[in-house]
Amino acid sequence: MRRGSWGDDGAAGLHHLSVNGIVRTATLLEQGVTRGAISGRCRRGGPWQRVLPGVVALQSGSLSTLQRNTAALLYGGDGAVLSGHAALGAHGYDQSASKGDVLLLIPSTKHRRDFSFVTVERTWRMPDHLTRGTLRIAPIARSLLDAARRTSLPDACRALLTGAVQRGDVDVDQLAEELDNGSCRGSALPRRVVRELSDDAHSVAEIAAQQLYATTTLPLMVHNKDIIGADGTWLARPDGWIDDLAVAWEIDSLKHHFSAQAHEATMLRRARMQRHGIIVVTHLPKQIQRDPSTVIADLVIACEQASARERPNVTYVQST
Secondary structure: OOHHHHOOOOOOOOHHHOEOOEEEHHHHHHOOOOHHHHHHHOOOOOOOEEEEOOEEEOOOOOOOHHHHHHHHHHHHOOOOEEEHHHHHHHHOOHHHHOOOOEEEEEEOOOOOOOEOOEEEEEEOOOOOOEEEOOEEEOOHHHHHHHHHOOOOOHHHHHHHHHHHHHHOOOOHHHHHHHHHHOOOOOOHHHHHHHHHHHHHHHHHHHHHHHHHHOOOOOOOOEEOOOEEOOOOOEEEOOOEEEOOOOEEEEEOOHHHHOOHHHHHHHHHHHHHHHHOOOEEEEEOHHHHHHOHHHHHHHHHHHHHHHHOOOOOOOEEOOOO
């Protein structure tokens, strides 16, 4: 396409090359549009405008959110993915859609700089993106945590993450896993918020676990009791304890996701019980809710194993 074929009708002959009215300068050049023609049309008061380096809008005036997001992806190049509030807006979060800045994820091997409304994050952990129309966006959990890591106000961070959990778009386990695998930069506040959410989830899961156990014919289980060894040494305080068989049941708190120290403490406590002959059964909160039959089967097997061995000399402290 040479200049004479498009110069008289403005951008009409070029719109098929664009995405949502946005096009790379390189694409225009490939079609025979000269640099001078591009500069002339992007001058002040002209029919086009430069949006980002190497990216042009085939219109003047304000751009829509969709066009800004499209421009960011074209600026990032192949493989770039929207995250943070820009992606959340595409996921249907109206409040996020109203925010002007765009977070763009690109592979760590590529180089782009922050420019105008676009913040670029180079990452070795590119997400498996989703497609919404013409946009490539990160999954919900990644988008939420990328937005939360850039939120400085506790209440705003809390509202963002709590709202997503309440909507059912993500659960606390997924947030904790994303935090565990993601960047530590800016993660202190979202870690604190997810820790709060995990405490709530753990409490709810404990109640659900007790209700589930009550449907079985397994031996009596008591809850949240201190277990001591033969010499009076404190061993642990499991969520559930079958004293007849010395079987402990732990509903894993998600706190072990938040620091190596918390995870280590959990592992040491569990190993201490096992060294004293206690059989330990562990489940995640989501297993209690989503797969109760497997949870019961695990408990049945643990009780059978406990019945087949000599009961260790441990006991629990009765409430006073």
